[in-house]
Amino acid sequence: MTKQKSVTLGLITFVVTLAITVGLAGLYINRTSSSRKERASFIADSIGNRIEAEIDNREYIARVFEIQLKSDKGQLSQDSFYDISDALFNDYLDIIDISLAPGGVVEYIYPAASSLHRGTNFFEDERYGIYADYSKMSKVSVIISPATLNDDTKGIIITKPIYLDDDSFWGFATITVDETAFMTDASVFRLADEGYEYELIGNNVISGENRVIVTDSEKEIPNPVQAMISTVGGGYWTLYIAPVKGWIRWPEVLSAFAIALVISALAALFMYAYMNMQANAKELEVLSYRDALTNLYNPRSYHEHMDELSKKKLPYGIIYMDLNDFKMVNDTYGHDTGDALLNIVAKRLQNSIREKDRAFRIGGDEFVVVIHGTHDKKFYESVISRMRQNVARDVVVGEITLKVSISAGFARCPEDGTKLEDVIKIADDAMYYNKRLLKARRAQENGEGQGSSRDLG
Numbered sequence: 003m004t005k006q007k008s009v010t011l012g013l014i015t016f017v018v019t020l021a022i023t024v025g026l027a028g029l030y031i032n033r034t035s036s037s038r039k040e041r042a043s044f045i046a047d048s049i050g051n052r053i054e055a056e057i058d059n060r061e062y063i064a065r066v067f068e069i070q071l072k073s074d075k076g077q078l079s080q081d082s083f084y085d086i087s088d089a090l091f092n093d094y095l096d097i098i099d100i101s102l103a104p105g106g107v108v109e110y111i112y113p114a115a116s117s118l119h120r121g122t123n124f125f126e127d128e129r130y131g132i133y134a135d136y137s138k139m140s141k142v143s144v145i146i147s148p149a150t151l152n153d154d155t156k157g158i159i160i161t162k163p164i165y166l167d168d169d170s171f172w173g174f175a176t177i178t179v180d181e182t183a184f185m186t187d188a189s190v191f192r193l194a195d196e197g198y199e200y201e202l203i204g205n206n207v208i209s210g211e212n213r214v215i216v217t218d219s220e221k222e223i224p225n226p227v228q229a230m231i232s233t234v235g236g237g238y239w240t241l242y243i244a245p246v247k248g249w250i251r252w253p254e255v256l257s258a259f260a261i262a263l264v265i266s267a268l269a270a271l272f273m274y275a276y277m278n279m280q281a282n283a284k285e286l287e288v289l290s291y292r293d294a295l296t297n298l299y300n301p302r303s304y305h306e307h308m309d310e311l312s313k314k315k316l317p318y319g320i321i322y323m324d325l326n327d328f329k330m331v332n333d334t335y336g337h338d339t340g341d342a343l344l345n346i347v348a349k350r351l352q353n354s355i356r357e358k359d360r361a362f363r364i365g366g367d368e369f370v371v372v373i374h375g376t377h378d379k380k381f382y383e384s385v386i387s388r389m390r391q392n393v394a395r396d397v398v399v400g401e402i403t404l405k406v407s408i409s410a411g412f413a414r415c416p417e418d419g420t421k422l423e424d425v426i427k428i429a430d431d432a433m434y435y436n437k438r439l440l441k442a443r444r445a446q447e448n449g450e451g452q453g454s455s456r457d458l459g
Contacts, residue, residue: 023262030258035249042198043227046243047297050229053188053239055353057160060097061143061234063090064162064175067102071164076172078102080110087112096183098157104173106134118152124174130161136208137163138171142235147204147215148181156181160234185216193243194218200243201226205398207237215239225249232346236396236403293363295341296348304362304370311372311415312422319373319382322429323351323389323410326440328367335402342399347406350392355385382412409437 066086071078087100091112101118102110108122124134129149137144146159158179164172185191185202193200201217226242233239291303299307311318325347332340344367352361355371362370373385390408397404411432419425 019265020262023265024259027258027262031250031255034254038245038249039227042243042245043229044297045193045196045198046227046229046241049189049193050231050241051349051352053190053241054231054233054349056184056188057145057231057233058353060094060158060177060179061160061162063094063097063100063177064143064160066090067175068162068164071172072167076104076166078110083110084112094179096180096187098151098178098180101176101178102173103176105171106138106173108176118176118178124161130159132208133161134174137161137174137235140235141165144207144235145204145233145237148213149178151178158184162234181216190216190241197246198243199223199246200241202239202241204233204239205237207235230342230346232349232395232397236398238398293348296345296363298348298352298369299360299362301362301364304364304372307360307362307372308422316374317376317415319377319412319414320425320429321371321373321382321386321389321410321412322426322433323369323371323386323408324365324433324437325367326407326409326437331404335399339399339402343397343404343406346397346399347393347408350395351389354389354392376417377414382414386410386412407440409433409440411436 067078067083070082070086083102091097091100099118100112101108103122103124106124108118108120108124111118111120124130127134130146133144133146141163143160143162146161147157149157149159151157158181160177160179162175164175166172190200190202199219201219201223202215203212204215205212223242223244226244228243229241231239231241291299293300325343328340328343331343344363348361348363348369351369351371355361355373358374360372362372364370371385371389373382389410393406393408395406397406411429411434413419413425413428413432415422415425418428
């Protein structure tokens with residue numbers, strides 16, 4: 003009877019231990035998969051941000067010519083065009099050519115040997131016609147990708163319509179980029195070296211269809227993570243990535259359950275779990291300084307950073323801002339749309355400031371930018387203006403197009419105050435003063451209580 007009881011207790015102990023170890027093995031597998039997805043999401047977002055910034059930089063070249071043409075009342079000599087193009091061309095190794103098309107007909111090309119021909123009429127060209135019509139009508143830039151160039155290579159074409167100060171249509175500025183060189187510079191191809199398969203899909207703002215821009219996978223990528231990339235003219239691309247070997251490898255699964263069978267002492271299993279938890283705790287400590295939704299610095303990081311600046315008595319300035327009518331987006335379209343909007347706006351704000359400055363999300367739709375060093379008011383006004391312009395580009399979330407604006411105010415230390423709380427109050431008051439001015443202007447222009455449900459100011 004005693005032997006039978008020992009066997010029974012042994013079986014009970016084995017079953018209980020096996021149940022615990024199998025449960026912990028399953029938890030390990032799930033957490034390993036989640037950890038890899040979090041890392042992949044971070045990589046995808048980083049590359050997505052790089053692509054978005056590089057596209058903005060290429061579009062800025064067209065903006066330079068727009069400014070020049072407006073300044074010269076639509077007149078531009080070939081020598082001036084070549085001088086400007088030569089200066090810009092050397093800054094970007096992936097640019098194939100730069101062209102200007104007065105009235106839609108290519109007249110200026112740099113360099114002479116390019117993917118375009120002088121005399122090409124964009125409106126009549128089979129490849130560009132629909133884009134030229136749309137760009138002229140909407141007055142926004144368009145991006146054509148993938149585009150097959152004259153030598154059958156793949157390229158990315160950014161076309162910006164140019165309107166003079168009298169609102170008359172002058173023509174187009176077009177930047178042609180070598181797709182392979184661009185993707186290399188944006189680290190897209192590096193994904194394969196790190197063991198990921200990827201696919202970059204572009205949404206055509208005219209037809210609404212999705213097109214594969216670049217991929218290294220011949221089949222559909224299983225269970226990928228993704229990063230949304232705002233391009234130009236309200237368009238967007240989506241980057242999908244996943245490990246070539248999957249989020250969980252079968253050898254890992256078999257090993258985990260083999261360990262579950264071998265481990266007989268509960269204490270040893272708890273120690274194994276404890277060591278894993280310690281490693282994850284260090285990773286969470288780093289992530290605790292980042293906002294989970296936008297990846298900007300969070301309130302904890304903001305307070306510690308400001309305390310450090312105050313203790314060292316370093317000069318700085320803060321810009322307080324929030325989104326106008328953000329509550330209306332959540333109430334009308336739901337919190338998922340609101341979260342997507344915040345994420346896009348955060349990226350645009352981050353791309354509007356210098357690398358040594360910091361952007362924080364301190365509340366629902368409230369952001370703070372800390373500017374390091376001493377600067378005059380015009381500098382802050384230019385930063386806020388750049389933020390407004392970047393944020394004001396249409397935000398597309400699914401089938402919803404949102405028009406966004408911000409209210410912002412700034413204050414400097416020590417010019418406006420030597421104590422942190424005083425600087426914060428001045429910046430906050432300036433932001434709400436800006437918000438009141440906006441509401442007053444709306445009331446004057448449209449009448450109190452009117453406005454589109456999709457218009458955020």
